[in-house]
Amino acid sequence: MKKFLKSIFFLSSFILIGSLIINYQLPKLKGVDNGGCPTGYRPIELLHGRDTSNNIVNNICMNMSSGRLLLLTPKVSNCDGCSATQIIYDTTVDITATTNTGPGDRTKGILNWSTTPITVIAAPGSGKFIQVLGFSFEYKAGATAYIEPAPQNITLFWTGPNPFCNGVSATGLLMTTTTSQMFPSLVGFQALNSGVALADINGNAMFIGDTGGSGNLTTGDGSVRITVQYTIENIL
Numbered sequence: 001m002k003k004f005l006k007s008i009f010f011l012s013s014f015i016l017i018g019s020l021i022i023n024y025q026l027p028k029l030k031g032v033d034n035g036g037c038p039t040g041y042r043p044i045e046l047l048h049g050r051d052t053s054n055n056i057v058n059n060i061c062m063n064m065s066s067g068r069l070l071l072l073t074p075k076v077s078n079c080d081g082c083s084a085t086q087i088i089y090d091t092t093v094d095i096t097a098t099t100n101t102g103p104g105d106r107t108k109g110i111l112n113w114s115t116t117p118i119t120v121i122a123a124p125g126s127g128k129f130i131q132v133l134g135f136s137f138e139y140k141a142g143a144t145a146y147i148e149p150a151p152q153n154i155t156l157f158w159t160g161p162n163p164f165c166n167g168v169s170a171t172g173l174l175m176t177t178t179t180s181q182m183f184p185s186l187v188g189f190q191a192l193n194s195g196v197a198l199a200d201i202n203g204n205a206m207f208i209g210d211t212g213g214s215g216n217l218t219t220g221d222g223s224v225r226i227t228v229q230y231t232i233e234n235i236l
Contacts, residue, residue, distance in 0.1 A: 088133065088231055093120050095208070095224045097142075104205070110175075110224060114152060114216040117161070117209030124232045126203040132156065132164050135228040137183040139175055146175045146220030153212035156228065159204040161211040162196040170217055178222075202235055 041061035093102040095118055098109040104119025121130050135156055153167030174181040208226050210216075 088229060090227070090229050091121060092225060092227045093118065093208070095226070097221050097223075104207075110146065110220065110222070111216055111218070113154075113209035114212075114214060117157075117207035118226075119205050120156065120208050120226055120228060121206040121230060123203055123205040127235050128203060128232050129201040129235055130158070130204075130206050131231045131233045132206070133229040133231065135164070135226060137173065138225040138227075139173055139181045140223045140225070141174075141178045141180045142221035142223065143178070144219055144221050145178050146170055146217040146222065148176050148217055150214040151212075152210040152214045152217070154208070154210055156206060156208050156226070157211055158196060158201045158206055160197070160200040161207070162200045163211055164206075167211055175217070175220070175222060175224075180222075198235065206230075 093100055095101075095113075096109050097111050098107070100106055100109055100118045102119045103122040105116065108116045108118060124130060148170040151169040151171065153163075154170060154173060155163040155165055155167035157163040170176055173183070206228070208224075
């Protein structure tokens with residue numbers, strides 16, 4: 001009987017200590033200190049290390065509303081201590097003939113983007129700029145092809161307009177056909193911009209549209225998906 005009670009006492013003590021450890025770590029795992037994740041995101045995978053404030057630093061965060069993942073690339077001096085993180089964002093904007101899912105005016109679409117470009121990435125705030133790592137352009141054809149009265153110059157661009165890379169006409173992107181097409185990287189398709197005025201990227205958003213002001217496309221009911229990978233950097 002004594003041996004049985006001793007076993008019960010030992011097991012209870014083990015469970016109590018385990019519960020205390022779990023309850024201590026659980027708030028961090030749930031993201032109370034957020035582990036370096038931005039607002040609205042929670043950590044789902046832990047990196048081996050903590051930051052200078054002894055917070056857990058994570059390498060993957062999830063947006064609890066949309067399910068979108070963010071990769072945090074740690075700037076690590078050694079495996080045991082992580083000093084800071086750089087967030088690599090991934091965003092997707094779907095654009096129909098007359099609407100879009102971007103962070104700007106959603107009542108405009110492909111038929112408007114020569115006069116009203118579509119906002120793809122919101123302005124990061126003064127003293128910061130959007131550093132594009134890459135982007136893709138997908139055209140999903142509808143029943144009716146678009147008509148291009150004059151060649152457009154379609155590209156991703158900062159205010160100015162200052163294009164991230166050289167533009168392509170709607171014809172070049174096969175938008176004047178009923179053939180769906182994926183351009184995995186317009187950077188590979190067109191040359192990068194050789195330089196942008198600092199004032200035009202400082203705190204400014206990024207858009208997709210016709211930088212040449214050639215006039216809007218007519219008719220057409222296909223859609224476009226823009227996917228961009230980027231970071232937010234501080235200006236010197």
